[in-house]
Amino acid sequence: MLRDDLRTFWAEPRPPGPPARVWRDWVLLAAGLCGVVLETTLRADLAWRPAAALLAAWHVALTLWRRTHPLATVALGFGAIIVLQLATLAGPPEPVGLYTSLVVLVLVYALPRWGSGREIVLGGVLILATFTLSTITDEAPVGEQIGGFVFLLLPAALAVSVRFWATGRDRQLEQARSLERERIARELHDTVAHHVSAMVIRAQAGRVLAGTDPAAAVEALEGVEEDGARTLEQMRAMVAALRGSGAELSPQAGVGDLHRLTRSPAGRLRVDLGLDGELETLSPAVDAAVYRIVQESVTNAMRHAVGATEVVVRVTGEPQRVRVTVQDDGARAGRVRDGYGLAGLRERAALLGGQLRAGPGADRGWQVVAELPRGRTGGGVHSRSRR
Numbered sequence: 001m002l003r004d005d006l007r008t009f010w011a012e013p014r015p016p017g018p019p020a021r022v023w024r025d026w027v028l029l030a031a032g033l034c035g036v037v038l039e040t041t042l043r044a045d046l047a048w049r050p051a052a053a054l055l056a057a058w059h060v061a062l063t064l065w066r067r068t069h070p071l072a073t074v075a076l077g078f079g080a081i082i083v084l085q086l087a088t089l090a091g092p093p094e095p096v097g098l099y100t101s102l103v104v105l106v107l108v109y110a111l112p113r114w115g116s117g118r119e120i121v122l123g124g125v126l127i128l129a130t131f132t133l134s135t136i137t138d139e140a141p142v143g144e145q146i147g148g149f150v151f152l153l154l155p156a157a158l159a160v161s162v163r164f165w166a167t168g169r170d171r172q173l174e175q176a177r178s179l180e181r182e183r184i185a186r187e188l189h190d191t192v193a194h195h196v197s198a199m200v201i202r203a204q205a206g207r208v209l210a211g212t213d214p215a216a217a218v219e220a221l222e223g224v225e226e227d228g229a230r231t232l233e234q235m236r237a238m239v240a241a242l243r244g245s246g247a248e249l250s251p252q253a254g255v256g257d258l259h260r261l262t263r264s265p266a267g268r269l270r271v272d273l274g275l276d277g278e279l280e281t282l283s284p285a286v287d288a289a290v291y292r293i294v295q296e297s298v299t300n301a302m303r304h305a306v307g308a309t310e311v312v313v314r315v316t317g318e319p320q321r322v323r324v325t326v327q328d329d330g331a332r333a334g335r336v337r338d339g340y341g342l343a344g345l346r347e348r349a350a351l352l353g354g355q356l357r358a359g360p361g362a363d364r365g366w367q368v369v370a371e372l373p374r375g376r377t378g379g380g381v382h383s384r385s386r387r
Contacts, residue, residue: 012117015163018067025064028106032060035100048088048096055080056098063103066110071119077107078130085130085137109155113163127152176344181351200225253295254287255279255315261298269302269328270310277317286372289348290315290324293356296341297326297368305330305366317374321354324370327361345370 040046040053058080062073081097081104088096111123131152135145203225253260255275262271282290294313301311308330316323342358349356354372361367 009117010121014116015114018114021064028063029060032100032103033057036098039098039100052096052098055084056100059101059103063106066107067114070111070115071123073107074111074123075126077104078126081130082133085133088137105155108152109159112156113159179344253291255290257291258294261295269308271298272310272312274314279315279317282322282374285352286322286374289352289372290322293324293345293370294326296345301328307331308365321374322372326368328365330365
């Protein structure tokens with residue numbers, strides 16, 4: 001069991017998509033180089049001043065590549081420390097390194113945060129070897145050595161916790177996207193099964209009525225029947241694969257059901273719903289997506305908008321697209337960040353060829369704006385009657 005766990009950890013890949021350099025990296029670089037210059041100039045108890053300054057500047061520069069090359073930066077940084085420690089075995093008793101070299105703790109953090117399992121093991125061995133050599137060369141008391149080792153492990157422990165948290169959040173986001181795809185699969189089944197089944201029935205009827213027509217017409221109708229049946233079979237297989245489980249096939253709500261949100265118990269919030277433009281000829285997928293966007297946005301406002309009294313919902317049907325706007329008049333409690341529901345809705349909007357934006361309103365509150373292409377006609381407000 002332990003061997004399998006170690007083998008799994010060894011094969012653990014790097015976290016995907018390490019961030020590029022940001023302004024904090026350049027601030028760290030500038031502050032580190034300024035610290036090197038000041039410490040080299042002001043400290044009097046410093047031996048091998050040029051070598052110490054060069055080593056500290058080297059460590060500061062390595063931080064720029066810590067996310068994309070975590071093992072290489074640790075090897076270059078701690079390898080330089082080992083070389084200097086070996087050189088000081090016959091050197092003067094005065095301190096050689098600069099306090100600015102503590103920036104290597106950033107490299108220690110980056111190794112378990114952005115490295116693969118193999119890189120973490122190899123880099124950890126190198127860090128441990130460096131610390132062991134430093135205990136020999138420094139001849140510090142045992143208590144100070146233990147404290148230094150704990151201090152060295154703190155960035156790594158923090159990095160592990162951050163990595164686990166980020167991995168868990170990524171999994172939850174992916175789960176939210178998968179759930180949204182499952183809903184789309186169900187709606188796709190409702191729509192495609194209806195139309196393709198009708199095509200098969202019409203083709204069968206056409207073959208019966210084509211007794212007086214040329215043989216070519218009969219062959220064409222047979223082809224329609226065959227193609228329709230094959231399409232229906234393949235579409236059902238695809239939907240089953242997308243679901244991954246036996247999801248129920250009940251019809252989905254659409255624009256015509258938005259009034260139910262205003263009649264639902266809303267507690268302290270009033271929902272002001274406005275429907276404008278042509279909304280009767282939306283495709284079923286867009287029709288269901290509009291309802292889901294409004295439902296999720298109103299639910300979020302009820303849960304998270306502090307001091308809100310009203311949610312304004314506007315759905316506008318334009319010639320080429322549908323625009324959905326949901327705005328509350330409250331304030332957000334805590335850190336403002338998209339939830340998993342909005343992540344799923346972004347996935348749905350992107351799959352339909354549209355986009356969804358969410359963020360603070362112009363004055364106050366929270367606003368969700370979605371723009372979706374109309375798609376092919378066949379759904380919309382009046383489609384509720386046939387369901």
